[in-house]
Amino acid sequence: MLRNVYILAVLNMIIFIVLFFMLMNKKGYSYQYKFEKIYIATSIFLILTSIKGLGFGETSIQQMICMFLNIYLICRVFYNCDIRKSIFTSLIYSLIYILVGCSIFWFTQITLIKMEYIIEITLIGSTIIFLISIHFFNVLEKLYINNKYYIYIALTTIINLLIILYIYKSDTYIGNLYGMVVKNNLEFSYFVELLRFSSTVKETFPYILVIVSILLISIFLNSIKSEKEKAKKELVNEKLDMQYKYYLMVKDSQEKMKQVYHDMNNHMENIRSLKNSSEDVNKYINNIEDEVRISNNIYNTGNVLLDIIFYEKSKLCMERNINFKVGIDFSKCDFIEMIDISSIFSNLVDNAIEACNKIDDDTIEKYITIKGTLIKGYYVVRCENSKSNKLIIKNNKIITSKKDKFLHGIGIDSIRSSVRKYNGELKIKDSDYKFVATIHIPLE
Missing domain, CATH: 3.30.565.10 (Histidine kinase-like ATPase, C-terminal domain)
Known part of the structure; x- marks a missing residue:
């Protein structure tokens, strides 16, 4: 029996790694492998952690660290992702995999009377869920991008409802414990149900809360980034608008200069005809000079603004x-x-x-x-x-x-x-x- 559990735990870790390679391939990342020290060392590490296996229903700190390191090294070595993206991807994927596995395990334990094949059901169920998610990843990604804020609101609401349910159920179980201790009313069914419920909460809630917290932090950071991008875009648009306005000014100035040069002969004839009136001549010349000066005030400093x-x-x-x-x-x-x-x-x-x-x-x-x-x-x-x-x-x-x-x-x-x-x-x-x-x- 223990040997079968160990084999399934090893298989669980292998599936965890293989599914991630499939996910990265679906996301369009190009896989690379060379017979160099870093690639060989990473491969050996993946094999050793796979031999240790991945448990069901609960996950130790050591197993979580191994899962995180596995995904992080895969991102950095085999897909050449940057550090920030590698850390974020490793955290989210590992936590979701643990959450799905624990949820199936404890839900199966609560609902089934016979518990002989809980591990097998957990492994098969989580694998099917991830395979379906990877197959429809593009659809899910598009759905997430278009409705991410609604998804975050829904997740937060569900978590709060689960917490309320947990508090309500806990109060009920405290009453049952009171009856068991004070009234000596020992009922095995109450005891088993209480253990199952407390174990479910213990092994699933932390991962749900951590995932939601990471997502909320991600929203906050993305909001800051989007605001910066928006400000940058507005600045670019403003600059383009100024460039266009300046272009119109230059064009208008050139047209005026063409007109002045074109009419220069007429101006000279008009000046000759006004030669007997020096005041009119001076006024006429000043008007021409003003037109030339206005048209000539075009600058080229290397900066449009x-x-x-x-x-x-x-x-x-x-x-x-x-x-x-x-x-x-x-x-x-x-x-x-x-x-x-x-x-x-x-x-x-x-x-x-x-x-x-x-x-x-x-x-x-x-x-x-x-x-x-x-x-x-x-x-x-x-x-x-x-x-x-x-x-x-x-x-x-x-x-x-x-x-x-x-x-x-x-x-x-x-x-x-x-x-x-x-x-x-x-x-x-x-x-x-x-x-x-x-x-x-x-x-x-």
């Missing part, structure tokens, strides 16, 4: 008679996130425009000059603008009136915050008629 920012800011500068010059090749800084590009350069230019707007002296030229260059592994951005208001700078921070703090202080803090994310540094310099902000960002 930065091109758009400069294009928009250049239009503001033109309206306010500020000489706006840009010389930047930002193609080496593609590791900087779009939100930080916007924070850094929008605030730099906005602060500079506000400073220029405060100039009342006509003798002071209103200008903003932004340059970028590579210096010893750093990308250096230098933004210089003219000004007339007085600033006090202490510890690389602006200390001035409340109004100026709002215009400069908040913007500077925002720039500094974005620059620090990339281990960079912001330095500011101030003189009577000039303000300079310099950014150093180490290149990755």
